[in-house]
Amino acid sequence: MSAGTLTPVASDRLRELLEVVLERNAFQRSRLEQLGLDGLPQLGDLPPLAKRELVEDQARHPQFGTNLTYPLERYTQLWQTSGTTGPPLRVLDTAEDWTWWRELFAHTLTVAGVRAGDRVALAFSFGPHVQFWAAYQGLQEVGAMALALGGMTSVQRLQTIAETEATAVWCTPTYALRLLEVAVEQRLDHALESVRQVICTGEPGASLPAVRSRIEEGFNATCVDHAGLTEAGPFGSPCPDGHGLHVLEDEFVCEILDDDLRPSDIGQRGELVITPLRRTGFPVLRYRTGDAVVNTDERCPAGHEGRWLPGGIVGRTDDMVVIRGMNVYPSAIEEAVRHVSGSGEFRITFYSEPSGMDEIKLEVELDEGSGARRLQEIMRQQLGLRVRIVPVNSGVLPRPDGKSRRVVDERSVRLVGQ
Numbered sequence: 324m325s326a327g328t329l330t331p332v333a334s335d336r337l338r339e340l341l342e343v344v345l346e347r348n349a350f351q352r353s354r355l356e357q358l359g360l361d362g363l364p365q366l367g368d369l370p371p372l373a374k375r376e377l378v379e380d381q382a383r384h385p386q387f388g389t390n391l392t393y394p395l396e397r398y399t400q401l402w403q404t405s406g407t408t409g410p411p412l413r414v415l416d417t418a419e420d421w422t423w424w425r426e427l428f429a430h431t432l433t434v435a436g437v438r439a440g441d442r443v444a445l446a447f448s449f450g451p452h453v454q455f456w457a458a459y460q461g462l463q464e465v466g467a468m469a470l471a472l473g474g475m476t477s478v479q480r481l482q483t484i485a486e487t488e489a490t491a492v493w494c495t496p497t498y499a500l501r502l503l504e505v506a507v508e509q510r511l512d513h514a515l516e517s518v519r520q521v522i523c524t525g526e527p528g529a530s531l532p533a534v535r536s537r538i539e540e541g542f543n544a545t546c547v548d549h550a551g552l553t554e555a556g557p558f559g560s561p562c563p564d565g566h567g568l569h570v571l572e573d574e575f576v577c578e579i580l581d582d583d584l585r586p587s588d589i590g591q592r593g594e595l596v597i598t599p600l601r602r603t604g605f606p607v608l609r610y611r612t613g614d615a616v617v618n619t620d621e622r623c624p625a626g627h628e629g630r631w632l633p634g635g636i637v638g639r640t641d642d643m644v645v646i647r648g649m650n651v652y653p654s655a656i657e658e659a660v661r662h663v664s665g666s667g668e669f670r671i672t673f674y675s676e677p678s679g680m681d682e683i684k685l686e687v688e689l690d691e692g693s694g695a696r697r698l699q700e701i702m703r704q705q706l707g708l709r710v711r712i713v714p715v716n717s718g719v720l721p722r723p724d725g726k727s728r729r730v731v732d733e734r735s736v737r738l739v740g741q
């Protein structure tokens with residue numbers, strides 16, 4: 324990465340960010356000192372930052388760690404990450420940083436086509452995660468009506484959507500599919516008639532073409548995706564024409580790195596590494612998002628401004644499992660499942676045969692017997708994977724209510740160095 328690839332605005336913002344952060348932020352300063360770097364470094368001099376380092380810093384320096392650029396009294400918002408892959412992390416925002424979230428969410432909504440006059444149902448529980456509150460704030464910014472559906476059952480949510488004639492639903496892709504299922508089970512299909520848009524968040528699903536088309540068909544509405552992280556901000560806004568996501572280049576430095584943390588080749592998958600340029604209170608420099616994306620130097624088909632991530636977030640790097648020497652992303656298996664008509668909930672299990680060979684089992688709810696054969700074919704041809712498919716009856720597998728937990732790893736523990 325060189326400064327030449329940054330926009331002039333990004334270049335100025337990066338210099339200002341580094342100046343303020345390295346002068347005042349103890350966490351960032353100590354990272355630099357450990358590297359033996361003096362003066363104002365280039366961004367590329369810094370090693371990419373993993374979430375683990377922030378969590379460890381917070382454990383050593385309770386309650387909020389040392390990644391704080393200002394005195395505590397300057398901070399007005401406290402968030403907590405979900406902690407599904409480790410202890411939760413507390414992230415603080417100043418009033419200025421919170422305004423930045425609000426503006427970026429408004430941008431996402433605007434490109435998604437949400438306007439004043441829209442009524443947007445927020446189908447999630449309002450907890451300590453920034454996502455919900457930022458969504459709410461973004462809607463205020465564009466002048467749309469926010470309908471908070473926290474603390475409701477799916478049936479109550481469907482009834483509220485019907486009664487208020489909501490024009491859009493905002494939720495995880497997993498939950499969008501669940502809501503459709505409940506609507507059918509409870510004969511509430513009509514409840515979604517007023518909805519013309521589904522905004523998906525929190526999981527890669529809505530970037531998967533087969534998941535998206537299922538949601539679009541079920542809701543008879545368009546489906547857009549966006550992406551962000553508590554630690555790195557709302558970096559991905561939807562491309563309504565070319566699909567996938569855009570990253571605003573004046574707001575974020577966007578790098579895509581391979582397993583060795585070097586720039587990925589064009590056309591290859593890599594990990595998205597993000598530097599938000601205007602969030603100074605809890606800054607992250609070269610943050611490893613754990614999101615897998617495809618590296619391209621092309622503009623999106625509609626010619627929009629901004630870095631284009633074709634296919635959006637295509638998986639999580641921490642979900643990736645190596646089976647018989649192949650990188651396997653559960654999202655690719657999900658995409659195949661959604662391609663088969665009549666398929667419902669599914670569960671992927673990675674396990675070891677007594678011989679020591681690693682295998683994949685896919686339990687999937689299927690309407691027709693021919694579905695299993697078709698699924699096997701897709702796996703073999705498109706993914707090059709041999710998968711044991713176990714068809715099960717509809718309604719047998721657990722229903723995830725928010726972010727999906729559909730992967731079980733039962734492989735035998737490997738002893739390093741033996």
Ligand SMILES: [Zn+2]
Pocket residue numbers: 562563564565569623624625626627
């Ligand atoms: Zn575009």
